[in-house]
Amino acid sequence: MAERKRLTDEPVLPLALAATFLVVTVVQYFSADLVVPWLAIALLVVASPLAVVSFFPWDGFPRWLRITLAAGYSMSTAVLLPIAQTTIAPGLAFVASMVAGKRLDRRTAITVAALGGVTAAIAVWIVGRLHPTPNTWSWWAALSVAAPAYAGISQRERAEALHNAKRAAAEAERAGRSEAREAALVERSRIAREIHDVLGHSLSGIAMQLDMADALQGKGRTGEANRAIRRARALAVDSITETRHAVHALREDTLPLEKTLELMAASESAAFEVTGEPGPVPTETAHAVIRAAQEALTNAAKYAPGSDRSITLGFTGGTVSLTVVNGSGGPPAGTGGGMGLVGMRERVALLGGSLRAGPAGDGWRVDVEVPR
Template sequence: MDAEPDDTRPAGGPTDDAPAGPPARFADELIRPFVIGTLSVLTLIQFAERPPVRIAWLTWGFAVVAIAAGAATSVLPWRRLPGWTRTTLVSVFMAAGAVSFSLAKDTAAPGLVFLASVTAGEKLASRRAAFTIVGAGTVATATVNWVATALHLPHESPWWFSLTVGVPLYVGLARRERADALAASDLAARQSRRAAASEAREAALEERGRIAREIHDVLGHALSGIAVQLDMADALHAGGRDQDANEAVRRARALAVSGIGETRRAIHALREDTLPLPETIARIAHGSTAGFRLQGEPGEVRVEVAQAVIRTAQEAITNAHRHAPGAQVNLLLDYTDRLIRLTVTDTGTADPGARPDRSGSGMGLVGMRERAGLLGGTLYAGPAEPPAPGWTVRLELPR
């Protein structure tokens, strides 16, 4: 016999925040017991008012068995019952109802066999079992009806009427398919909600990791450099080299100022995530009086990739202004099928009287190179290809 699909679900219904649909629960908990109870009460009242004249004990016996089996199929925890128990209950319900159909036609008892046919289609997982039980019940009903007619029992009915007891089987099958469809839809909805919640949690974790990398790249390197300079100043001061110690303190202050600026730019970059990447890079270039050119067809990129491009552009522009004051800086953002490439070039020091700033710690490009490696990309920082003068920073990341 086929396995009952409901066996995989808890007996009490779904366990998460989405309860089972109300139509199926209403049908199981109210409609079926109400119909069984109504037929049972009417049958017993009619038997009490007009007791069977012939073979009364047999008529009473089968009617009571049919009522008991029908009540059992409605009130027992069906999903917890073994498969053979379910089949047995429906078979007894059908057989007792088939006999009552012919022996108690002047009561509500004939309705029990029709209800048994519906129950077989709705409650049994195996269609083969349902059709077998209902087919046997139809044959039994026709046989008992023929015997009752042969014995000239009162209220016999036409022979063909007993063949209709199998028709409600299709009603039961339709109800079962509808209940299964509702259960599948409910399960799909709950799985969709769980998937959406999982995606939201994953996005939140990615965002937290991205912010953590920003803090590490900006503040971590700056604070490490400050700590090194202050330790050096303390050692120089202890050695009586006050002038060198003061110079170390000044370098630490310069690192602090630079770190504050980098922090502000990082915050600005985090807030710029809602803008398209080309527009964000264009704004950074415009704010730094640098040139900007877009090449290729822009498209969607991952948030962490966009953030790495933004941070590299900021760091490269800062380094160019610091080490090559007065130089012309140009940014090229290039989209390809597989890569996104940012190239930042400067022309070298254009103002002969300008003095390069040597206060940088050199940790910015180190952090950018580490970030590019984590994303599966590369970062090149070095002299431009001859004969072009100046410096080039090139970041390549997979899209």
């Protein structure tokens, strides 16, 4: 398949011209007045297979063989130019020059084409002296045989430039995918560490509260023991919530921030809007914004069930902003313990941003601004 594609990509103009010239020349040979018949036929026999070979890529040939083929094609057709005495045979020399430009490097191609032009001029001059005819070429016109080499060189360099551009694009795409995979692995490692820290701290706190409850219960301080147990339960609930959020981020970190929030809003039946021009957001920033949105929606569902909720994500200059609002329908979101939003405020502050939460009419509003 690769070889077939390379053959298809070859410029077909010189190949089609060579095929046409060969067929027409062979047909005309039977009626043409050949200057030296045996030499004309011998040169055609030499040039024909070389013309056929020019149909195929030469990339696998060693350099000396490519030069030999191009020079043989150019020289044989250059001598054939004045002795064939047909209307189209001289065109083979021009096609040979174009093939040299296409198959050889620039300096070698120019040398081979110039050699062909000089050979054609000498052959024309000799034939004109020994066998002058009304159709005899002038020697200086025969030098133009070398000109098509520049067309061949142009085609080859254009094909090489296109190939290099495609290869560079493919390499850039592979590099981009590799960087994306590396970034995803780094982010997953960070989230895994966060889950580990959340569970470690929460379980340590739960163990301490339970030990305290056991000690208080042994001293007959039942009320305080029960409060310690309730604190342990609250820590367990918070730990589950934090772990769920981290797992959610682990699943969504490959999506753009606006897409992740759009999916989150759809799952919570909340309105969603994006203002400004969306752009890339650092992973830490995106994670903090996602966590803040999750916490605000959780509070809205817990403390204002049934209320209308909306999420607005804004991109302005070097800042990304998030606004989560819930309307009437119950107590304002966040009027409970509020420890989740306190933790989010601290997380956002570490990134140089701010989180504000407060009443908005008869509902509640959470605003987040983080540099990006």
